[in-house]
Amino acid sequence: MTVVAVAAATTRPSGRSARRWLAVAAATFAIAWGGNEFTPLLVMYRTQDGFSALTVDLLLFAYVLGIVPALLIGGPLSDRFGRRPLMLPAPVLAAVGSAILALGAQSAPALGVGRVFSGVALGLAMAVGGSWIKELSSPPWEDGDAGARRAAMSLTAGFGLGAGTAGVLAEWGPAPTVLPYAVNIAMALAAAALMRAAPETRTR
Template identity: 35%
Template sequence: MSRALSPVKTFAAVTAVFAAFFLAAGAPTPLLAVRQQEWGFSAGVLTFAFSVYALGLLVALLIAGSLSDHVGRRPVMLAALYGELASMIIFLVAPNITWVIVARLLQGLATGLATSAFNAAIIEHAPAHRKKLAGGIAAASVAGGLGLGALLTGAASQFTPAANTLVFGILAGIMLLGIVLVSFTHETATKRPGAVRSLSPRITLPPRLRLEFFAGIPVHIAGWMFPAFFLGLSPAVLRLHFGLHGGLVTGFTAFLGPGTAAVSSFVSSRYAARRSTLAGTSLVLAGMAVVLIGVSATWLPLVWIGAVLGGFGFGGAFGGNVRLIAPHVQPHERAGVFAGIYTVAYLSFGVPVIIAGQLAPRWGLIPTFESYAAVVIAMAAISIVAQAGLARRDTATRHEASSQAAVTEPVRN
């Protein structure tokens, strides 16, 4: 009997395990707010504890982003799962914020190791007629996992005093299951020499992809800063500005943007990638503006409406941008190219929140948030201009190709 799972089961298993990494990444959001009240650390420490995950992820991406192109997808995915399991155990027993930060950093390193390898594996295991959709599925796994992790943990912290034990005990079990599932997948990458050399920090960026990649940078900045607000800053805004302390409302608010983004990734996959990216960035701009008005008016339902609008835009924009690039990447380039995409994404996800956390005590929470929102809106506006220009170029290229075909057809006849 074959040791490996069937292709369909492998595709489903790899996608589910990848989503579990981000379920775990979203889980600490409500618990960090609870720990802040229990242990009495500052808002700056809170945002650092949240964002050190993204910094660890970037280090792993830059150092090991191309590793699975050399040693294979499965060994890298398994190493990432063991690292994630260790971080869940540290979260489970952490006695103070220092150990939580250590766990968060290790979680980021494990997720960074997993990101490019799992993205490549998802595309390679996808059925032939679903290759383009696979990029959107990977994006939905990221966003959906982050949002669902925050929601479930928020509910647990609301209704049980043992939320930390419950949440991270279950997540440790999920990682063990993930190790078993990935062990039974077959390898899709051809091993190549140069594994040690590939550990030097670098990103694979073939010349044919550079224009699309650089045009996508403001898309990622606006898109990833949007859910970072809900996952990293919204607990403080809810507690200090709205006067709300419940874990469920914190988790639900953090869930809305990423959760909607996951749904959007599937819906937007039916449309052309450029159209999805352009429409998505427009919705991010609109959503951030609505959130800004809702916070200024201290009207939480309006914040939720903005979260849904911007979340839907984030899913469409990120998934669309991945679909613009993924079909043009050669197999041996996949891990390195995805490392580049996620490096930009997670710099945008982590660094602005750290900066906001340091500025809030000096500027005040709401002025800091207003500046944060202004950056998101500005980057979204730049994205709209850039993507609209590329859309016009795409149209001109198609017309030129059609004209050449029309000219050469009579000659063939």
């Protein structure tokens, strides 16, 4: 019995490693935040920057050009090469997308490119980050089956808080075309640094 107990203690992850899913969830949250922060600013782009309704619709569609390929390709590639190689660049891509959106407020093509970057990042977060969170929430990393709920809540919270905060900052904060994106850049880069500690769960 003592030998069994010692073996179980040595194979069970520590409290620190059992919370490794939080780093991936933080990255997923930041990416979802960046993916939805553009939506409440559409009225501003139409009234302040003079974009037509068609241009705004095309900017929304540009998002799809990034998210769909990332969703279709990211999951299978992460099954083959592992979660880390596909997910680690995602928050950096989200930060790049937000930076382009912040710098290109007067240019519809620049905004479109930024939206594509945000879409690619979100597609990877949904296809790869969700799987990674679920695996880090399951044995041997952690007991229980809360992975699906954690993955869904990370995305949902990011979508909701990102849109709400961006709208508030654009309405009452300084530099309305820059500040909402600057917040996401800081969040995404911080999450990218934290996620480097998350262990791989998929054998290459």
